[in-house]
Amino acid sequence: MDQRSNYVKMIGMTPPTPRNARRSDALSRGRIVEAAIEVLDATGEAGLTVRSLTAHLSTGRGAIYHHVANKEGLLASAADDIVGRVTAGAGDDEDPEQSIRLLALGIFDAIDAHPWVGTQLSREPGQPAVFRIWKSIGSQLQRLGVPGPARADAGSALVNYILGATAQYAAGPRRVTSDPDRKAYLDDLAARWAQHDPDPIVQDAASHLPEHDDRAQFLAGVDIFLTGITARG
Amino acid sequence: MDQRSNYVKMIGMTPPTPRNARRSDALSRGRIVEAAIEVLDATGEAGLTVRSLTAHLSTGRGAIYHHVANKEGLLASAADDIVGRVTAGAGDDEDPEQSIRLLALGIFDAIDAHPWVGTQLSREPGQPAVFRIWKSIGSQLQRLGVPGPARADAGSALVNYILGATAQYAAGPRRVTSDPDRKAYLDDLAARWAQHDPDPIVQDAASHLPEHDDRAQFLAGVDIFLTGITARG
DNA sequence: ACCTGAACACCGTTCAAGT
DNA sequence: ACCTGAACACCGTTCAAGT
Numbered sequence: 001m002d003q004r005s006n007y008v009k010m011i012g013m014t015p016p017t018p019r020n021a022r023r024s025d026a027l028s029r030g031r032i033v034e035a036a037i038e039v040l041d042a043t044g045e046a047g048l049t050v051r052s053l054t055a056h057l058s059t060g061r062g063a064i065y066h067h068v069a070n071k072e073g074l075l076a077s078a079a080d081d082i083v084g085r086v087t088a089g090a091g092d093d094e095d096p097e098q099s100i101r102l103l104a105l106g107i108f109d110a111i112d113a114h115p116w117v118g119t120q121l122s123r124e125p126g127q128p129a130v131f132r133i134w135k136s137i138g139s140q141l142q143r144l145g146v147p148g149p150a151r152a153d154a155g156s157a158l159v160n161y162i163l164g165a166t167a168q169y170a171a172g173p174r175r176v177t178s179d180p181d182r183k184a185y186l187d188d189l190a191a192r193w194a195q196h197d198p199d200p201i202v203q204d205a206a207s208h209l210p211e212h213d214d215r216a217q218f219l220a221g222v223d224i225f226l227t228g229i230t231a232r233g
Numbered sequence: 234m235d236q237r238s239n240y241v242k243m244i245g246m247t248p249p250t251p252r253n254a255r256r257s258d259a260l261s262r263g264r265i266v267e268a269a270i271e272v273l274d275a276t277g278e279a280g281l282t283v284r285s286l287t288a289h290l291s292t293g294r295g296a297i298y299h300h301v302a303n304k305e306g307l308l309a310s311a312a313d314d315i316v317g318r319v320t321a322g323a324g325d326d327e328d329p330e331q332s333i334r335l336l337a338l339g340i341f342d343a344i345d346a347h348p349w350v351g352t353q354l355s356r357e358p359g360q361p362a363v364f365r366i367w368k369s370i371g372s373q374l375q376r377l378g379v380p381g382p383a384r385a386d387a388g389s390a391l392v393n394y395i396l397g398a399t400a401q402y403a404a405g406p407r408r409v410t411s412d413p414d415r416k417a418y419l420d421d422l423a424a425r426w427a428q429h430d431p432d433p434i435v436q437d438a439a440s441h442l443p444e445h446d447d448r449a450q451f452l453a454g455v456d457i458f459l460t461g462i463t464a465r466g
Numbered sequence: 467a468c469c470t471g472a473a474c475a476c477c478g479t480t481c482a483a484g485t
Numbered sequence: 486a487c488c489t490g491a492a493c494a495c496c497g498t499t500c501a502a503g504t
Contacts, residue, residue: 119355119356122352122355122397122400122401122404123352123404124404124405125401125404125405125406126405126422126425130401131426131429134438135430135432135434135435138434138435138438139432139434142434148437148441152438152441152445152450153450153453153454153457154457155438156398156450156451156453156454157394157398157453157454157457157458159397160394160397160398160401160454161390161393161394161397161454162397163397163400163401164355164392164393164394164395164396164397164398164400165389165390165393165397167355167396167397167400168355168358168363168393168396171355171356171357171358172357172358172359173358189359192359193364196364197368199368199372201368201371201372201375202368202371204381205367205371205385205388208381208385212385217385217386217389218389220386220389220390221386221389221390221393221394223461224386224387224390224458224461224462225390225457225458225461226461227460227461227464228456228457228458228459228460228461228462228464229457229461231460231461231464
């Protein structure tokens with residue numbers, strides 16, 4: 001709901017058309033993907049079924065198979081749509097390191113708004129959305145002056161970190177939306193850890209868990225990698 | 234099959250008991266988890282259904298629900314079993330940096346042998362297997378002398394990199410087992426990239442794709458991280 | 467050509483009935 | 486107490502029949 005206005009703030013794009021506009025015109029791949037995103041945002045990954053999607057589109061069950069091969073391809077297109085807005089919107093900062101930070105944060109915020117993207121990106125490395133991320137990171141590393149062979153390692157490290165961190169975030173604290181619920185989630189997790197293991201390192205980590213900031217920690221990880229990349233020459 | 238002998242080499246543990254041993258004695262949670270691992274290793278994540286599992290155990294459909302809450306909990310226990318062997322077996326090297334490398338490689342090799350673990354770890358950050366990884370990394374970072382607040386960021390970065398990289402690897406090249414198939418997979422992916430995008434950076438990356446070594450690249454990522462951590466003090 | 471919706475071949479989970 | 490297996494409420498996908 002207030003998600004809609006976030007599109008504009010986050011990535012400088014207009015929001016998708018309202019869900020009950022133009023419901024009588026012809027079906028197309030684009031309309032189907034758009035509807036899938038609406039259902040995913042409203043009800044989560046488990047809420048997207050062929051039945052819920054075709055109900056939302058007011059059409060028959062088999063109709064979508066004239067435009068998409070299967071549900072897997074539909075999810076890949078939906079994720080590519082979201083990621084494409086980020087990579088297109090993240091304009092090149094003069095400083096390539098800063099461009100990488102902005103790109104990473106753009107992906108983080110997009111997955112915060114569309115958690116189903118986080119799990120989808122881990123499903124198939126060859127999908128278009130993942131390719132977009134590889135390409136964006138790769139071009140910034142080139143601008144940063146990282147030479148060819150080292151660039152593949154650096155790009156791999158950064159992309160895999162971003163995908164891993166956002167997948168964990170999407171599957172975890174992000175799932176609970178309201179702030180009180182989030183605090184309860186973290187308090188509960190901290191209590192379970194602390195009870196499960198008396199090791200002082202666990203007790204210490206658990207005590208800091210409820211107050212930590214996921215987004216800041218994600219960015220700190222990006223900076224650790226940037227330091228590692230530039231320190232190696 | 235030859236996977237069995239890898240258990241011993243990889244993590245110094247004895248392999249699970251053969252699948253048709255002791256089929257007549259009582260069901261238990263341990264036996265069910267063991268059977269689930271056998272089915273997952275033999276037929277992949279999609280091959281584990283309540284029906285295939287109970288057939289493998291020669292029991293009724295509902296019997297397992299007396300010992301496990303649901304399939305999600307069963308997968309979490311199976312993954313914890315595999316990860317537990319790695320974290321228990323990865324003895325502390327004198328050098329904490331080297332301990333971290335060995336731990337990361339142990340997880341990589343375990344997921345190479347059991348790809349379903351890679352996707353399972355991304356599903357729920359609070360599951361026991363993920364906790365084990367956090368704890369092992371955290372204690373090595375402590376030995377490395379990384380102070381409290383920085384340690385949370387460093388641990389988060391490393392754990393999320395490991396989870397992200399192994400999840401991508403498990404979902405991608407690892408899926409194709411034989412070497413010729415693997416080469417065909419990478420050739421095909423490189424061709425699709427090259428055809429899809431004329432950008433020189435993509436052409437260059439695609440040309441290097443077929444010859445790259447996933448395990449070496451994974452380790453290079455760990456080293457980038459370690460450099461980033463130590464360079465920051 | 468595009469769409470419909472019943473039919474098909476599956477799922478995970480429950481629960482009355484057995485031992 | 487533990488186990489059985491039919492029943493339940495779902496899935497994604499196909500395909501003959503319609504327009």
